[in-house]
Amino acid sequence: MALSGSNICVSDGIGHLHLFDISDPAEPRLIGTNRAGFGRLIAVSENYAYCANWLGLQIVDISHTTNFEAIGTYTNRDSINFAVVSQYAYVIDGREFEIIDVSDPRHPRRVSGLTNNFARSVAVSGPYAYLTGLRGTLQVIDVSDPLNPKPLGSCSTKSIPSSLAISGGYAYLGSSWTGLEVIDVNDPNHPFHAGGYEETPVIDPIVGVSISGLYAYVTMLAGGLHVLDLSDPTKPKRVGSYAATNFYGEAISVKGRTPTSLIISV
Secondary structure, three states, X not given: OEEEOOEEXXXXXXXXXXXXXXXXXXXXXXXXXXXXXXXXXXXXXXXEEEEEEOOEEEEEXXXXXXXXXXXXXXXXXXXXXXXXXXXXXXXXXXXXEEEEEOOXXXXXXXXXXXXXXXXXXXEEEOOEEEEEEOXXXXXXXXXXXXXXXXXXXXXXXXXXXXXXXXXXXXXXXXXXXXXXXXXXXXXXXXXXXEEEEOOOOOOOOEEEEEEEOOEEEEEEOOOEEEEEEOOOOOOOEEXXXXXXXXXXXXXXXXXXXXXXXXXXXX
């Protein structure tokens, strides 16, 4: 799912793209549904939704809210994860880290790439892309020139991260076994493990991380939502939590530096 103004776009993974009006968070309203967006991951930029699946990256025009139209597709081996910033999509396809020019959404085209056989998550902040993967590493890529991405520093992680967020010179990695790991990326050539947060004992895998202001919002597979204070980024401290029967957090999206409500896919 992805937030776009007062709307939220949700891909259900079985071929449907749903658009909800959440201007009143207590009463979300379904605006429209279409089979255009077959994706397990989704991002929204301006009037377009980007859906990733095993066929590649699909671009859907959502400007006409009740009549979505799939207008462009970039085909690759399997889009595992991606991020969209400005006119570029940064895509992990299982074997490569690819940079796709989406300035013409009807004709997306690859402009560059790097071999990366084990990446599973990607986040982009400023001139850098951050990749995590099955080898238990965090890799920093200089993407200031999208036509010529350059690998910079990397560091080992304590386990295999399942989620990733970047904020204020730190990478926050959610993991199945070690809670929330914090990597200092202020020097992109020399990232290093700086701290973290871990429930004792670890109750559940962390599957979603979103940062807003001085707080991290973390969803666990069956352990609900935890709110962490990041005043000291190296020592996140839990300040609140929410759990309910059958609460299996899959994804989380936070809007605003002081959000009054959270959107969680369960």
